[in-house]
Amino acid sequence: MSAAAAPDAPDAPDATDTPAPDGPAPGAARRHRVVALLGAPQSPFELACAAEAFGTERSGLATHYDFGLCTPEPGPVPTTLGVPLLVEDGLEALERADTVVVPGWHPPGSPAPDAVLAALRAAHARGARIVSICTGAFVLAQAGLLDGRRATTHWRRTAQLAAQYPALKVEQDVLYVDHGDVATSAGSGAGIDLCLHLLRGDHGAAYAAQVARHMVLPPHREGSQLQYAAAPEPARADESLAPLLEWAERRLGERLAVEDLAARAGMSGRTLARRFAEQLGTSPGQWLLARRIDAARALLERTDLPVEAVAARVGLASAVNLRRRFRAALGTTPGAYRRAFGDRPAA
Numbered sequence: 376m377s378a379a380a381a382p383d384a385p386d387a388p389d390a391t392d393t394p395a396p397d398g399p400a401p402g403a404a405r406r407h408r409v410v411a412l413l414g415a416p417q418s419p420f421e422l423a424c425a426a427e428a429f430g431t432e433r434s435g436l437a438t439h440y441d442f443g444l445c446t447p448e449p450g451p452v453p454t455t456l457g458v459p460l461l462v463e464d465g466l467e468a469l470e471r472a473d474t475v476v477v478p479g480w481h482p483p484g485s486p487a488p489d490a491v492l493a494a495l496r497a498a499h500a501r502g503a504r505i506v507s508i509c510t511g512a513f514v515l516a517q518a519g520l521l522d523g524r525r526a527t528t529h530w531r532r533t534a535q536l537a538a539q540y541p542a543l544k545v546e547q548d549v550l551y552v553d554h555g556d557v558a559t560s561a562g563s564g565a566g567i568d569l570c571l572h573l574l575r576g577d578h579g580a581a582y583a584a585q586v587a588r589h590m591v592l593p594p595h596r597e598g599s600q601l602q603y604a605a606a607p608e609p610a611r612a613d614e615s616l617a618p619l620l621e622w623a624e625r626r627l628g629e630r631l632a633v634e635d636l637a638a639r640a641g642m643s644g645r646t647l648a649r650r651f652a653e654q655l656g657t658s659p660g661q662w663l664l665a666r667r668i669d670a671a672r673a674l675l676e677r678t679d680l681p682v683e684a685v686a687a688r689v690g691l692a693s694a695v696n697l698r699r700r701f702r703a704a705l706g707t708t709p710g711a712y713r714r715a716f717g718d719r720p721a722a
Contacts, residue, residue, distance in 0.1 A: 406438070406439060406440055406441045407439055407440050407441070407473045407474065407577065408440070408441050408443070408471055408472050408473045408474070409425070409429040409430070409440050409441070409442045409443070409472065409473065409474045409475075409476060410442075410443050410444070410445055410464075410468050410469055410471075410472035410474070410475055410476070411425050411426070411442070411443070411444050411445070411475075411476045411477075411478050412445055412446070412466075412469065412475055412476065412477050412478075412491065412494075412495075412514075413444055413445070413446045413452050413460070413462060413478070414446070414447075414452075414477075414479075414480050414481065414487070414491075414514075415446070415452050415453045415481075416452075416453040416454050416455045416481050417452055417453070417454045417455070417460060417478070417479070417481075418454070418455045418478070418479040418481065418509075418563075419454055419455070419456055419460075420563050421478035421479035421508045421509050421511070421563055421566055422444075422478045422479075424478065424508055424563065424566035424567045424570055425442075425476045425478050425506075425508065425566070425570060426442060427567070427570075427590055428567070428570035428571065428573075428574060428586065429442045429474075429476075429570065430442025433586070433589050436582075436585055436586065436589065437582070439577065439578055439582075443464060443468060444460070444462045444463075444464065444468075445462065445464040445465060445466060445467075445468035445469060446462045446464075446465065447465065447466060447488050447490055447491055448465070449462055449463055449464060449465045450462070455481065466490055466491065466494040469494045469495070469497070469498045469503070470494075470497070470498070472498060472503050473503055473504065474503060474504040474505075474506060474573075475495065475498050475503055475504070475505050475506065476506045476507070476508065476511075477495075477505075477506070477507045477508070477511030477514050477515065478507075478508045478509075478511055478566065479508055479509045479510050479511050479563075480510045480511050480513055480514050481510065483510035483513055483528075483529075483532050483535065484510075484513050484532075484535055484536075484539055485513075486517070487513075487514045487517050487518075491514065491518075492514075492517055492518040495514070495515070495518040495520065496518050496519070496520070499518075499520055499556065499557070502556075504555075504556060504557070504558070504573075505520055505556065505557045505558075506557075506558045506559075506560075506569065506573070507528075507558070507559045507560065508560050508563070508565075508566030508569065509528060509529050509560065509561070509562050509563050509565075509566060510528055510529060510532055511528075511559075512526055512527065512528040512536060512559040513528070513532075513536060513539070515557065515559065516536065516539070516540040516543060517540075520557050521540065521542075521543050521557065521559070522540075522542040522543070523542060523543075523544075524543065524544065524552075524554060524557070525543075525544045525545075525546055525552045525554075526543050526544070526545060526546065526552055526559040527545065527546045527547070527549050527550075527551065527552050527559050527560065527561050528545070528559065528560075528561060529561055529562040529563075530547060530548070530561060530562065533545050533546075533547040534547075548656075549561065550565040550568050550569070551565055551568060551569040551572060553569070553572060553573075553576075558573070567590075567592065571583050571586065571587055571592070574586055575672075578716070579672065579676045579715075579716035580669055580672035580673050580676065581672070581673045581676045581677055584669075584673070615654070616640075616650055616651065616654050616655065619636060619639060619640050620662075622639060623636060623639075623663065623666070624666055627666060627667050627670050627688075627689050627690045628687065628688045628689060628690050629690060630690065631663065631690060633647070633659045633660050633663070636659050636663070637659075647659055664700065664704075665704075667689040667690050667691055667700075668689075668700060668701065668704050668705070670688070670689040671685050671686070671689045671691065671697060671701065671709070672712065672716075674688060674689070675709055675712055675713040675716070675717060676713070676716045676717055677717075679717075681694075682694040682697060682698070682709045682710070685697065685709065694709075697709060
């Protein structure tokens with residue numbers, strides 16, 4: 376599975392595909408329970424990444440999650456800021472969690488208590504989704520949940536993670552890796568990207584985009600995008616790709632190619648590719664395709680347009696092309712995606 380891919384769906388015709396079994400059930404009364412497992416000292420920023428995505432109620436937006444905290448020894452939990460957090464629940468809270476988040480672990484690579492590792496294994500065994508942000512990957516590795524799998528962590532700690540846990544395949548440059556049941560993210564900011572990715576998988580692209588908008592963030596960065604881009608010198612203001620990206624996103628339904636982007640930017644294709652790599656960590660073609668798939672997801676969620684019309688509106692030309700691109704990116708078909716996420720209120 377690719378770093379940003381959703382769990383694979385059965386390879387069946389559009390007319391008979393069914394939503395993935397772990398997808399959200401429309402009309403379900405019980406909210407999805409997310410529990411953040413804290414260590415001492417806890418980094419507030421990594422915790423805030425999860426809390427903003429799963430634990431913040433927003434006016435005009437549906438609330439799909441209940442968010443809570445737990446720690447091995449309930450009570451005041453020291454933080455890296457020096458101000459403690461009062462956490463009332465112990466590890467028994469993980470027995471009721473649908474998703475467990477480990478938002479960092481300090482010092483990175485230090486042993487987690489046996490009770491923590493056992494609780495994580497038990498939660499995973501009964502079907503809970505286990506997620507780490509930044510150095511939380513070390514705890515998932517200690518619990519054996521990453522053996523034989525791809526994983527990531529903060530770029531400064533990838534070599535340490537690989538050395539301590541040789542059974543892992545550590546990805547040094549990606550933002551996050553999602554296996555469906557277990558997911559890891561890179562440094563702190565990438566934790567937000569992973570959380571938004573999980574929101575997209577749970578409740579669709581339109582919902583995740585609304586949450587991102589409330590957080591004043593871009594709606595989506597692919598997991599395979601680089602953790603950071605080291606440019607030889609700071610980019611000048613007139614080198615920013617932002618105006619070009621805004622121009623292109625308003626024209627996704629047109630026959631827009633990489634050559635058109637380069638012409639609009641007034642530069643060669645090679646220079647454009649270099650700018651995309653430096654500023655976005657991807658290629659112009661990959662960026663354009665990702666935006667078209669995002670637009671298709673929103674139309675499938677919010678309208679009853681035929682697949683052929685959706686394809687035309689987002690610049691993918693035909694239903695055949697949309698189905699092929701959709702399956703390659705998301706592991707499912709437009710029809711199955713619409714049945715899973717369509718006819719949902721936008722707010």
